[in-house]
Amino acid sequence: MNIKACTTLVVAAGLLAGLPGCTDVTTEPQSTATPATVFDDPSSYKSFIARVYGGLQITGQQGPAGLPDIQGIDEGFSHYLRQFWQLQELPTDEAVIGWGDLGLPEIVTQRWGSDNQFLSAMYYRVFFQVMMANEFLRETTDSKLAGRSVSTSLRNDIRQYRAEARYLRALSYWHGIDLFGNIPLVTEEIPLGKTPPQQSTRQAVYEFVVSELTAIRPELPAVGAGQYGRADQGAVNMLLAKVYLNAAVYTGTARWSEARAALDLVVNSGAYQLDDDYDHLFLADNHTSPEIIFAVPFDGVRTQTHGGMTFLQHAAVGGNMTAADYGLDGGWWGLRIRPEAYGRYDLANDDRTSFFYSSGHSVAIDNLSDFFDGVAAPKFRNVTSGGSPGSSSYFPDTDFPMFRLADAYLMYAEAVLRGGGGSRPQALGYVNAIRARAYGDAGGNIADAQLTLQFILDERGRELLWEGHRRTDLIRYDRFTDNGVWTFKGGLPAGSTTASHLDLYPIPATEMQSNPNLSQNPGYAQN
Numbered sequence: 001m002n003i004k005a006c007t008t009l010v011v012a013a014g015l016l017a018g019l020p021g022c023t024d025v026t027t028e029p030q031s032t033a034t035p036a037t038v039f040d041d042p043s044s045y046k047s048f049i050a051r052v053y054g055g056l057q058i059t060g061q062q063g064p065a066g067l068p069d070i071q072g073i074d075e076g077f078s079h080y081l082r083q084f085w086q087l088q089e090l091p092t093d094e095a096v097i098g099w100g101d102l103g104l105p106e107i108v109t110q111r112w113g114s115d116n117q118f119l120s121a122m123y124y125r126v127f128f129q130v131m132m133a134n135e136f137l138r139e140t141t142d143s144k145l146a147g148r149s150v151s152t153s154l155r156n157d158i159r160q161y162r163a164e165a166r167y168l169r170a171l172s173y174w175h176g177i178d179l180f181g182n183i184p185l186v187t188e189e190i191p192l193g194k195t196p197p198q199q200s201t202r203q204a205v206y207e208f209v210v211s212e213l214t215a216i217r218p219e220l221p222a223v224g225a226g227q228y229g230r231a232d233q234g235a236v237n238m239l240l241a242k243v244y245l246n247a248a249v250y251t252g253t254a255r256w257s258e259a260r261a262a263l264d265l266v267v268n269s270g271a272y273q274l275d276d277d278y279d280h281l282f283l284a285d286n287h288t289s290p291e292i293i294f295a296v297p298f299d300g301v302r303t304q305t306h307g308g309m310t311f312l313q314h315a316a317v318g319g320n321m322t323a324a325d326y327g328l329d330g331g332w333w334g335l336r337i338r339p340e341a342y343g344r345y346d347l348a349n350d351d352r353t354s355f356f357y358s359s360g361h362s363v364a365i366d367n368l369s370d371f372f373d374g375v376a377a378p379k380f381r382n383v384t385s386g387g388s389p390g391s392s393s394y395f396p397d398t399d400f401p402m403f404r405l406a407d408a409y410l411m412y413a414e415a416v417l418r419g420g421g422g423s424r425p426q427a428l429g430y431v432n433a434i435r436a437r438a439y440g441d442a443g444g445n446i447a448d449a450q451l452t453l454q455f456i457l458d459e460r461g462r463e464l465l466w467e468g469h470r471r472t473d474l475i476r477y478d479r480f481t482d483n484g485v486w487t488f489k490g491g492l493p494a495g496s497t498t499a500s501h502l503d504l505y506p507i508p509a510t511e512m513q514s515n516p517n518l519s520q521n522p523g524y525a526q527n
Contacts, residue, residue, distance in 0.1 A: 049161040052132045056296045057303045064304040079307020083122035085468050092470040093340040093486035098369045109491045110498045114506035123508050126176040133169035137188035163219035167231040170209045177205045181504045196515040203251045213240050224271020235294035237265045238403040256420030263412040272405040284397040285384040293403040300392030309396045316378040318371050320360045327382030329393035336374030339363050340486040352438050379466050414456045
């Protein structure tokens with residue numbers, strides 16, 4: 001299965017086309033096709049799981065616009081990765097965007113409410129993914145496959161597809177508890193056409209995610225052995241490590257040793273290596289990088305969307321920049337780096353600053369809407385490592401590296417420092433390997449005494465800038481709201497602390513109104 005081409009593999013049945021993009025399980029997906037006719041074609045199972053993957057890449061049944069999965073919002077705004085990135089980066093010390101779309105400045109300044117359209121889009125995306133995975137699992141039980149006389153060889157393939165569907169569901173449930181806290185836990189075991197789901201606790205969903213990932217691991221290819229863009233045991237171990245690393249936030253109980261053990265399975269596998277060229281990780285041929293563990297693939301011809309990498313690349317280009325240098329036909333004059341993040345780098349020696357564009361720009365940001373206030377940072381480019389442009393100058397070929405080895409190295413070091421066991425010398429070696437790449441030699445190496453939790457947080461900011469990790473990192477370090485200040489946080493240019501309830505986003509007001517079983521997160525109006 002070519003995941004890059006998954007938009008051409010959309011389930012022909014339309015089983016998913018009418019799937020509600022929310023937690024309303026009382027409405028059965030509507031379609032003129034039925035499972036009995038759809039699954040006459042054995043390739044439909046592959047198409048179905050491709051569409052579940054495609055929920056991270058595309059926004060509807062047509063692409064780049066038309067027949068959207070999520071109603072009530074601009075289709076490009078509704079993109080899963082676009083909203084996840086915005087909610088993870090824009091409220092933090094790493095990025096601002098200059099646009100005035102309704103609700104967007106409030107994300108940048110941490111002044112959102114439960115009626116924010118971007119929060120609603122992400123919430124519904126999470127559950128659209130969950131519902132697609134659930135439907136796939138309902139249609140691939142042993143009894144249903146036997147009733148369709150599915151061959152033994154295809155059943156073996158479907159066994160892996162089911163594990164992949166559970167992985168993707170666990171990924172979205174992780175995003176759900178990380179962003180929204182207490183959310184419904186809806187599985188394939190809950191029948192359609194009944195009542196709105198009950199709200200689960202954050203801990204219950206956390207435990208479900210851990211149990212699911214542990215259960216499916218043997219059903220997937222070995223670490224690093226999976227097809228690019230699909231889940232294998234490396235992707236499972238990384239997701240487990242992410243969940244464990246943040247367990248103290250989600251449940252009140254730390255799981256540092258479990259995080260470190262999951263990371264051991266990744267870094268000791270020999271399946272991944274740091275890419276010799278940091279920039280290559282963010283170019284149009286980054287699918288060839290030995291460092292990427294799990295990616296969301298994009299293709300200029302087959303995964304066309306106004307969200308995703310189209311947004312991330314175009315929005316970071318504008319002003320005096322030549323769009324063609326980035327493989328694009330134009331820029332959208334939006335994203336810049338906050339001065340706090342810019343100031344963390346050794347600008348003279350750190351090669352990770354090579355993509356910063358400061359000509360005509362000030363470091364300081366006095367006006368959010370002025371693209372020249374704040375240094376531009378187009379980290380992702382639609383050109384190959386050989387300098388060739390992508391297949392389209394509008395829709396990029398660059399994949400989004402959701403999990404990569406440098407992140408695993410830094411997570412390992414943090415888990416060790418927090419008491420998770422492992423080897424401190426090994427942790428230092430991993431950090432210095434990242435630093436050596438950044439500085440071109442051993443000039444970036446740190447001594448053991450410099451290996452502190454604060455250093456790890458800062459190094460994560462340097463190494464993983466704009467890769468969708470920052471909000472989660474800051475919350476784990478208790479720096480996101482009442483213990484951190486950066487430009488325009490709270491609304492004023494100088495910044496301020498904010499109320500700690502903002503560590504969680506609110507359950508969308510529309511969902512509160514449609515499901516009487518939900519309680520709003522503390523600090524927000526109970527509408």
